[in-house]
Amino acid sequence: xxxxxxxxxxxxxxxxxxDELRRQYPEQxxxxxxxxxxxxxxxxxxxxNSERLQPQKSPLADIPEATITKTDEAxxxxxxxxxxxxxxxISGAIAVxxxxxxxxxxxxxxxxxxxxxxxxxxxxxxxxxxFAEQSMLEVDNQITEIDxxxxxxxxxxxxxxxxxxxxxEQLKARLNLxxxxxxxxxxxxxx
Amino acid sequence: xxxxxxxVVEQLLTREEAAKKLEPSVGIRQFQKYLDLAxxxxxxxxxxxxxxxxxxxGRAKLTxxxxxxxxxxxxYVLAKGSLKKVAIELKNHPEKFLGA
Numbered sequence: 004x005x006x007x008x009x010x011x012x013x014x015x016x017x018x019x020x021x022d023e024l025r026r027q028y029p030e031q032x033x034x035x036x037x038x039x040x041x042x043x044x045x046x047x048x049x050x051x052n053s054e055r056l057q058p059q060k061s062p063l064a065d066i067p068e069a070t071i072t073k074t075d076e077a078x079x080x081x082x083x084x085x086x087x088x089x090x091x092x093i094s095g096a097i098a099v100x101x102x103x104x105x106x107x108x109x110x111x112x113x114x115x116x117x118x119x120x121x122x123x124x125x126x127x128x129x130x131x132x133x134f135a136e137q138s139m140l141e142v143d144n145q146i147t148e149i150d151x152x153x154x155x156x157x158x159x160x161x162x163x164x165x166x167x168x169x170x171x172e173q174l175k176a177r178l179n180l181x182x183x184x185x186x187x188x189x190x191x192x193x194x
Numbered sequence: 195x196x197x198x199x200x201x202v203v204e205q206l207l208t209r210e211e212a213a214k215k216l217e218p219s220v221g222i223r224q225f226q227k228y229l230d231l232a233x234x235x236x237x238x239x240x241x242x243x244x245x246x247x248x249x250x251x252g253r254a255k256l257t258x259x260x261x262x263x264x265x266x267x268x269x270y271v272l273a274k275g276s277l278k279k280v281a282i283e284l285k286n287h288p289e290k291f292l293g294a
Contacts, residue, residue, distance in 0.1 A: 018249045020248070029278070111292060114293070
């Protein structure tokens with residue numbers, strides 16, 4: 004039975020069956036014309052049986068059902084029996100797979116949460132860095148302002164000094180004038 | 195106050211853009227094959243599977259978040275040389291391709 008027929012029997016889309024087969028048997032190439040593996044057929048035996056036996060019935064009508072005529076039929080029968088025994092193993096494997104999916108989901112969740120934390124811390128760091136930078140800028144501004152004030156103060160002081168020197172000179176000149184007056188007065192008095 | 199820094203946001207990509215972003219970059223057909231494998235074996239890529247008909251779903255949106263996984267598949271293909279080996283590895287050890 005090929006995939007197309009199998010899908011028809013199950014009333015499913017062949018593409019979905021191909022997907023499922025690729026999932027189960029990644030080492031093989033699957034198309035809608037590939038033969039469906041016996042173990043899969045066995046799992047769906049009840050559903051596919053009616054479809055599968057109908058076309059065979061007319062030519063084999065007079066042969067008793069239990070008689071095995073061909074080797075490949077014998078192989079098929081044997082494989083049915085084997086798969087029936089295997090069914091439990093398969094369902095066990097499915098349970099394990101489910102468990103695996105659960106664990107995988109949890110680990111993905113943890114990964115996601117860690118990623119979230121990582122970016123949170125990153126962003127927080129960015130904001131703090133920006134804040135620190137801003138504060139540093141503020142301090143720099145203050146320092147330049149203080150420097151400027153000091154320079155202004157020094158300038159003011161030197162102007163004052165210059166002025167007072169000027170005044171001192173003026174005072175000296177006046178004093179000289181006064182001395183001259185006094186000395187001339189002395190000569191006048193003498194004469 | 196000006197906040198400087200970088201932060202990754204979700205960015206929609208076309209299949210062509212994503213194919214070019216892989217290292218080394220690939221053609222669109224090859225890229226579709228990677229996407230096909232990822233969507234078949236990784237639940238995280240389930241959106242890329244057509245729920246009704248099987249095969250790839252062309253309408254699922256691809257974003258930069260999908261790139262790291264596809265890159266791992268790309269690197270694995272380079273290392274092993276065949277898509278079949280990647281498929282087997284994806285089925286048996288999907289966690290290798292997810293990771294943080």
